Amino acid sequence: MDIVALCDVDSDYLAEAKLEVPGAATFSDYRKMMDAMGDRIDAVLVCTPDHMHAPISTLTMEAGKHVYCEKPLAHNVVENRQLRLLADEQNLVTQLGIQVSATIAQRMTVEYVRSGLIGKVSEVHVWSNKKWGRDETIPASSNRVPDSLDWGLWLGVADERLYREDVFHPGQWRRLLDFGTGTLGDMGVHIFDTPYRALELGTPKWVR
Structure with a gap:
């Protein structure tokens, strides 16, 4: 496999990745990457906050490229x-x-x-000790956006808002439904996957 391009809205992370793949072109905007490198790209790996999975995957597939997307696939069922x-x-x-x-x-x-x-399995219970929600109010004040981060590109399709380093980037976004999918969406993918595969289940008929 030949990695021809890297894209990240945080130049610090991009620089780290570049060390592993020195020959790859680098971008901060996935749209510009596709415009510039589309003729050299066969497939794209999408690994961003959840709210940007569908927009990036959609653009990629509309361009005729194969997609490997990190879980969860998208931000909601419609996507x-x-x-x-x-x-x-x-x-x-x-x-x-x-x-x-x-x-x-x-x-x-x-x-x-x-x-x-283990015999016939008729019922499965799954459990997670994670608690990814945010009960407290997000502070109205903002922090200075790091020089390495393009905050507008990080927000992507989400509504504009002030930056808080203890709320959004690099990992706390999982606790906010505008960007993540909470414990059920983030950890459910892991813990539901084993029984789903093992029992060779199809699409659910109902959810209770």
Whole structure:
């Protein structure tokens, strides 16, 4: 695999990645990357805050490029359905990135269940100790945006707001529904995946 381009709205992270792939072109705006490098790109890896998964994946697939998107696939159910339809229409290869699926423990668990080693499974309970929500009010004051960060590009399709280093970048955005999907969306992908694969389940008929 030849990595031809890197894109990040934070130049510090971009510089770190560039050290690993010195020959790759660098960009802060994914749209400019596609404009400049589209003829050299076959597939794009999307690894951003959740609210930008669908916009970037959509642009990429509309350009006829395959997509590997980190979990969760999108910010809401509507976006997920739209992405699936677009991938089918364009006849593209897509992959959802779930770290747990690549572990030996998960694969062994799937094999144990499918082989009948633990008997027939009729009910599954999953649990997470995460608590990704934000009960407290976001302070009205703002912090100075780091020189390395393009705050406008980080916000992307989200509404404009003031920057707070203890609220948004680099990781606290998961606690806010404008950017993340909370504990259910972020951790649910991991903990639902094992029983889903092991029991070879299809699309849910209802959610209670």
